Structures are given as C-alpha cells and as structure tokens.
Amino acid sequence: MNIDWAALGSVFGVSLGASVGLVALFTLGIAGLSRRERAVAQGSGGGALAVTGAYACFAACAAAVAYGIYLIVA
Numbered sequence: 215m216n217i218d219w220a221a222l223g224s225v226f227g228v229s230l231g232a233s234v235g236l237v238a239l240f241t242l243g244i245a246g247l248s249r250r251e252r253a254v255a256q257g258s259g260g261g262a263l264a265v266t267g268a269y270a271c272f273a274a275c276a277a278a279v280a281y282g283i284y285l286i287v288a
Contacts, residue, residue: 236278243271 246268250261 232278236275239271239278240275243268243275246271 246264249264250268253259253261253264
C-alpha cells in the first residue's frame with residue numbers, strides 16, 4: 215500500500231485554507247451586523263453599507279457550503 219503524500223498534503227492545505235476562509239468570511243458578516251447595531255444604539259443611523267456587506271458575506275458562506283454539498287453528492 216502506497217500513500218501519495220503530496221496529494222494528501224495538497225488536500226490538507228486546500229481544506230485548511232477553505233475552512234479558515236469560511237470562518238473569516240462569517241466573522242466579517244458578524245462584525246458588519248455588530249457595526250450596524252452599534253450605529254443604531256448611538257443614534258447615528260447609517261450602517262446600511264455594513265449590513266449589505268454582512269449579507270454578502272453570509273451569502274458567500276451559504277454558496278460555499280452549497281457548493282461543498284454539491285461536490286459530495288455529485
């Protein structure tokens with residue numbers, strides 16, 4: 215039995231990068247919603263750009279998860 219260590223390392227690197235990227239994207243979405251809440255609490259209004267960015271981050275996370283499920287099923 216031979217193990218292709220280069221392929222295993224490649225899979226590990228890609229999965230680690232994708233995991234860190236998704237967590238960072240989700241964190242940016244949470245931070246965007248937090249900025250909007252802070253702006254509303256201070257009475258300065260605004261925060262529309264932060265909410266739009268947060269929803270875009272959440273949509274990208276959902277798209278990445280859906281693509282991963284597609285790859286598993288297909």
